[in-house]
Amino acid sequence: MTYLTCFFLDNEKDIIVNLYKDLDRMYYVLTTPNHSTGNLIRNLSKTCNLPLSQDDNGMLIITDEIPCFIDGNNQESYIFKLADTEIASIYPDGTVDRKATIPAIAKTLMSQTKDFKLPAGKTIFKTFIRKDLKFRADLHTHMNGNLTGDILIALGIAHQIRYPLYYVKKLELELTDAQWEKVNAQREKVARQFVSSDLQGKYLDRRINDNTFINFADLILNNLDNAEMNIVKIRNSLAVIKDGQAVFTNLEKVYLYRYVFCKGKESEEQIPFAKVDMIPDEDVKNALKQMLRDRENPDYCHNTIFQDKLLWIARSYKKQGVCYAEISDTTLVKKYESIEMLRQVHAVMPSIYQETGVMIRFLAAMRRIPLTIVKDAVTPANYLEQNLEVLKATALDPYVAGCDFVGEEINDIITLKPAFKEIVKIAKADPSFVIRVHAGENDSQKDNIAHSIACVKESLEPGQQMPKMRLGHGLYTYSLASKKGKETLKELKENNVVLEFQITSNVRLNNLNSLQNHPLKQYLEKGISCVQGTDGAALYGTNSIDEQLSLEKMLGLTDEELKQMHDSERKIIEESQKAYSTKKAAFAELLGDRDMEEVLLEKMQAVTISKAKAKSAPKLDANTELKDQIEEITWDRTPVVLLGGSFNTENRTTKISANAIKQMDDMLEYMSPDEVCFVIGHKLSGYEKYLLDHNDKGFRIYSFVPALITKKEAEKIKEADVKVRVSIESEGMGIYKSINYEIFERRPSVVVAFDGNSAAANLIQEAKNGKGRSVILIWNHSKTLMQKAKSLHGYVYSFDGENPLTNIIDSLKTKFKSK
Structure with missing residues (x-):
């Protein structure tokens, strides 16, 4: 076969269709070399009902013949289809007329999970829009x-x-x-x-x-x-x-x-x-x-x-x-x-x-x-x-x-x-x-x-x-x-x-x-x-x-x-x-015959904005207030990041449930303070508070706090038996970035998520994306976090009374040891 040309199914050149000719027959080889997990090509294969194979380098590919058609003018063209959608017409000279694409949104969702659910109609789009409805x-x-x-x-x-x-x-x-x-x-x-x-x-x-x-x-x-x-x-x-x-x-x-x-x-x-x-x-x-x-x-x-x-x-x-x-x-x-x-x-x-x-x-x-x-x-x-x-x-x-x-x-x-x-x-x-x-x-x-x-x-x-x-x-x-x-x-x-x-x-x-x-x-x-x-x-x-x-x-x-x-x-x-x-x-x-710089500098008049009468308390420097508790996370224990208190909206309070507490108790009984340490947020509320109140085995606990905290928050953290890590972010909703930098990008970890909003979802996504291997476990009764879990099918585990947390951890331990 002779290489003819290639074209792309997406704007970022991630889904490549290479074209080859053998006399008057044409074949394609579809690859996704920029996507290392293989999720994209696996899900595309499943959506379009096409078989997967491997090339000489062990990379997953989709390959097949492209049929040739003759139109009313006796002109030949090869019609490339996926899931019954005409993607492109390819002419004998190598000209490609692309008529459909895979949009970035579908590509991302396919890359994210091992079990993509959307149908072909929401994955491959014909690129036609009615002229009178076209956004300009x-x-x-x-x-x-x-x-x-x-x-x-x-x-x-x-x-x-x-x-x-x-x-x-x-x-x-x-x-x-x-x-x-x-x-x-x-x-x-x-x-x-x-x-x-x-x-x-x-x-x-x-x-x-x-x-x-x-x-x-x-x-x-x-x-x-x-x-x-x-x-x-x-x-x-x-x-x-x-x-x-x-x-x-x-x-x-x-x-x-x-x-x-x-x-x-x-x-x-x-x-x-x-x-x-x-x-x-x-x-x-x-x-x-x-x-x-x-x-x-x-x-x-x-x-x-x-x-x-x-x-x-x-x-x-x-x-x-x-x-x-x-x-x-x-x-x-x-x-x-x-x-x-x-x-x-x-x-x-x-x-x-x-x-x-x-x-x-x-x-x-x-x-x-x-x-x-x-x-x-x-x-x-x-x-x-x-x-x-x-x-x-x-x-x-x-x-x-x-x-x-x-x-x-x-x-x-x-x-x-x-x-x-x-x-x-x-x-x-x-x-x-x-x-x-x-x-x-x-x-x-x-x-x-x-x-x-x-x-x-x-x-x-x-x-x-x-x-x-x-x-x-x-x-x-x-x-x-x-x-x-x-x-x-x-x-x-x-x-x-x-x-x-x-x-x-x-x-x-x-x-x-x-x-x-x-x-x-x-x-x-x-x-x-x-x-x-x-x-x-x-x-x-x-x-x-x-x-x-x-x-x-x-x-x-x-x-x-x-x-x-x-x-x-x-x-x-x-x-x-x-x-x-x-x-x-x-x-x-306004300018007249004057220079723009002269006029605009003249118009830049000093502004003093009144300080809002803050409903919240003034903020203090966490590095100064908590200096005696600041300590690096130990390297001789696996960090267990607990979500359930600090990673909500500022005004939302985590409500703990008896069923979830049973999971917490079993986890604390199962884990050893010589093998793991816990990482929590700065609010010390909800499941975080339960951990602190029931730390009978003496687990080392690290609290990530924003760079600016209130006096009340400082006093609460000082009273708690926690080590402190200070984030570069001044807002509590941003501390997930520092947890990612210090943990997920550098070392193996476990995430146990009971509750949270977008900050928790961001932290879970960072754990999945991080260079260090992270086991992610999500409470099955958290509606918001289970939405996140479904989008990460194959990368997270959900737990509840019927599928206990400790059972999952134990089976994963056995699985990793066998490897």
Whole structure:
């Protein structure tokens, strides 16, 4: 057989169909090399009723013949089908006309479990949407999550960015001997600058490797023997994890990989582009060649990386049929960076719009909590005041449509209410100004949708109209049939609040484990304005078309419901285009013959936001308050992480049951304090308290606590017989990240989960994803956690009176010993 070509069934190039010809017969070999568990290809095989086999390397594959057909014009084509759905027409010359795809949401659900339940109709989508129902906007997305890995790689080559040695080693990229010799010589020079550093060991190595660079164009173009595999590894690093759902921690790490390209700096030593045609990846090669042609275009010849990024975002939207987008970006609340960004936007956007017909505007994004993933980054206590000072000026720009509160939803938005008083002042002067809040993304803060509206309403001046308001995600609130739910619906409707839905990111970020209870259809039935976003499509392997298909197929939206969303979106597009024209004229008049920087700096007036009269007690530094109890987790015992008290919403209390207590008692009797230690949260309530009160055998117990705690919490922990680990996160809902870092990523462990909400589900997902082997056991009567368990079939064990916890542990012990 002769290799002909290949094509992909998904946007991330994870499901590869290789095509081979033998005379006039054609065969395919389907592989999923980026998915190490084998769940994806096993579940795809089962869904499509196709036999699995193995290649010469022991990898699972699906292979079969593709039948040839002759049409009415006597033209031959090979029709490739899966589960009776026509996927592609393949012509004798190797041309592939793909007609259906497997969307990222289905791929993730298949990767997550050993027993995928969805039918083929919700797994393989024909890529056709009625023209009159096609969504034309992306109203919820993020600046550095839009471009695919292939485009970012091409940008990195075109601009010859500096690529850190740390990522070369982290991704295990292959370099030539000459490249290693050059980069190691540079590393020696960099290391000399750290001779007096207080850093040691791996921390010192990391800092040196972060500041040692290779020209990315050199890495690819002068290393063509390894280019194909290196491109695959780099591409995979630019999207959330493949084999299952991710959590917010993973998303933050992916952004760090993306920043290398999105915020890249060009190398001092440049190389020629003579070998571009030899790049093995067609998509990277073709994008790079277009980027080089753009340099001959006077409109783009001086483009910065940022301007090229905008150009390719617009080209991507044009390809998807999107004509309007609002991109959330934190740069717009940074004093000098915001001005430089807007200067570059004004310089290139008219040409981009002329070429693509896509209007791009921005939402100035403020973080609801300080970012902790960037090591050594210090966030000032008054960061919100600084953000608002800048926003007062940047909001005047016609390309700025409004503002946004972003970040993991682990705190009540009401704590930021003082900031809204300043924001509604901006909205009073500019009626088109959009106030967007990420709210209802997970179930840890079910009041956040209602509280977001209240923050705006209660900040209005007498007689001031309600500004334009949108809520991103809107998945979770109290039951819409409950009193609180009905009140929330009333507020949404009366205040014309728009809800934005991003189904793929919800699934891939572990915020949605079951599609059955998705609220979109309920909101549409009640007449609430709803629109679609992508949340940074490339991060999640999706795009605007796949998102709409996923909403339609996965949630069963009717044409009437799609039209409701289409009409809400069209209204926003029309209003936004008018707002841009109005603001453009006003901004030109404001500037006159003065420089933009001079005017905007003048408009940045200091802001002092009143400290809210906190209903909760002031917070103390946990490292200081609990210093006498802080101790590393011992390495001579297996950690047993107990969920049932601290991993709920802040206001929800775990109620212990007699049946579950029987399981606890048996577990404590079965386990030995010489073999295991326990890990709990900071509340010391529910099953955690029961453990502390019945620790007759003297188990060592470690309590993970947030970086900031109340005096009452500190006193409670001091009185308890616990060792302490202090998280880098200041909010209790975020301590799962530190448990993952210290336990799941480093060592074997056991998770015993009796109760919890999204923080518990995140911790369970981290345990499944972690590098250390973790046994996960979930109480069968926890409705929320059993939803998580069902999505992880084959990776968790449920227990109850009929299937006792100790029996499962004993059988697993025997199983592992036999191995």
